[in-house]
Amino acid sequence: MQKSILITGCSSGIGLDAAHGMRARGWRVFAACRQQRDCDRLRAQGFDSPRIDYTDTASITTGLAEVLEATGGTLDALFNNGAHGLPGAVEDVPTEGLRHIFETNVFGWHELTRQVIPVMRAQGHGRIVQNSSVLGLVAFPWRGAYVATKYAIEGLTDTLRLELRDTGIKVILIEPGPVTSKLREKAIPIFERFIDWENSALRAKYENSLLRRLYEDSGPDRFELPASAVTDKLARALEAKSPKARYYVTTPTYIAGYLRRVLPTGAIDRILSRV
16 A cells, blocks of 8 residues: 655755655655645645644644545654744843744644654554754754754654654654755744844844855855755655664764764864854
């Protein structure tokens, strides 16, 4: 029988590439998007596309119900992917802003995962794949809010993997570094909503560094890979008989993982403070 996967955040970038890539491998893909217009666009391309907004619990429930109705109540895999950034110094991130990014990047993932687990328990198998980040391994300046959500996902996923160890459900992390996406552009309105950089004690640093990186398209990062690099690892995570707990994507992730294993925190801080 054709295997099924629900992928979130499919309007662009990693999610969109994963939807196309897994469909090409013979999977029935449910390519979820936050906005209805993006769902309509994907349906025009032949996808099943439920609307799932991580900040709207009702949409999570109705979106998953749409998937299960189409499959007869089964789901082989979930790829939690949809997320956004909130650049800015930690001291300038208001609690409201931190709560906002956690709603999308953590709480929504958790809610959807919790609703999927009973389905997978009932059928006796399933794969839950979480799209984390190199920033779930190490912290970068100006990315504190996003780092916090990815650290949270890492912890929840590691714990869930242990708790489901004796079931047929496999829980897997993918940890990309720089990958071609619209994460920078989509972060701009959120930055403008929450970060009062003009009245920050770090205003000069914003002007000399972050604002240029945020607003100016300087082309691909040195180690940037296309979104298909993530899709390749997703396919391995889904189709391997015994999947790994983690799949690194891009050179910076391999470097970060190595640094965490061999260097003291102070040495890592000195390296990352120059990034």
